[in-house]
Amino acid sequence: MRLWPIKFEKIVSSGRALGKNCGKVVFCYGVLPGEVAEVKFVREKKDYIEAELVNVIEPSRFRILPKESHYLSCSPWQTIDYKYQIRLKADIIEEGIFQTVRKDIKLDSFYKAYNIYGYRTKIEYRLENTCSKLKYAFYKRGTKDLVLLENGCKLVDDKVNYIAYSFLDYLNSLDVGKEALEKIVFRKSTNGQVLGIIYLKNKIDIDIVMVPEIEDLAGLIVIADNNKKVYGRDFIEQDLLGTKIKYGYDCFFQNNIELFSKALEIVRNEINNVGKIVDLYSGVGSIGLSLRDSASKVYLVESFKNSYLYSVKNIRSLNANNVISIFSSSERVSEDILKESDVVILDPPRDGIKKIVLDKLLKILPEKIVYLSCNPVTLGRDLSFLLKKYSLKKIYGFDFFPNTVHAEVLAFLEK
Ligand SMILES: C[S@@+](CC[C@H](N)C(=O)[O-])C[C@H]1O[C@@H](n2cnc3c(N)ncnc32)[C@H](O)[C@@H]1O
Structure with missing residues (x-):
């Protein structure tokens, strides 16, 4: 196996560092801008090479020790000093938007995370058998190989990991093999309720007769094909700026509640007394x-x-008679x-807004558009349409996902 020493220039929006070998671009996770690293080429494409980090030869002064050995699977930026992460993310957002808007757009503010570990409300564990015991695992980044976890993951808090491992002990006591299990997901509210969601590979054949006695495990949902068994409850209730919102075990919900609440507060201050x-x-x-x-x-x-059905339940329980x-x-x-x-609020998945929706907006022309995006590249693409008829009033970045490349952007547009 040949190893190559390469100097890496910057981190791009995928989270990988970019370097060059004989003029050809090389991408590698785990390397910081300015570092020289020894890498192994794992995939050679027409325009670029994907490499794996072997050894950092000249480390950056912003490099720190990761907290977990599996960090490349869950949060590759654990090796970057947090203040520097913030600078990198603001640059990545601005560059991502520039790619299509072709105008320098500077963030008005970048809100850093309150906690850089333990912030996630959802975690997905895979399973592996070792010495005839089940263990939690993550995929090795970019592959289907598994990396074993001894103590869960620090992106969720100690309580979630405690519940996850109590539950794993319970599964091991039932003598369940990994052949039966696809993955186990844990979701939690900030008041500490936790749901466990077990995805089976085939039909429901685990004899789970009741939710095991684990404090704060509010419910367990077992899913196989299109069947579902629920023990306890199958939803979570989360307080958002004083509004209690329920969501189902399979509904989208924001992961970083503290920072999402901050973003909501900013939106609430901007949008007042409208029709x-x-x-x-x-x-x-x-x-x-x-x-x-x-x-x-x-x-x-x-x-x-199911998200729609929960929105209807939320409207009813909040007596929100003006909401449909x-x-x-x-x-x-x-x-x-x-x-x-x-006002039209846009908070699409990573792919952004389809052209047909943008066309409708440009025809109907609402007074204001508020766009919350988890992908600066698609945000930039969509802004390049919207800015034909709108001007950008404010734009903020939020570090919803510390220790990863991901960032949230909130943009306010006016006619
Ligand atoms: C990023 S989430 C935002 C959800 C919500 N605004 C929040 O903060 O919890 C995107 C949501 O859009 C929904 N979605 C995806 N594609 C959609 C589409 N084409 N039309 C309407 N909703 C869609 C997803 O199911 C998901 O609930």
């Missing part, structure tokens, strides 16, 4: 419901059935819903 708000990609209603007192009418639009939820994709939502809206 109609349409919250596209609304999930269970976290944003739209938090704005129910700021508008006379709020419409939620969501395409995932619509089960539809944003692409198919009727123009009657969008027209005469004062």
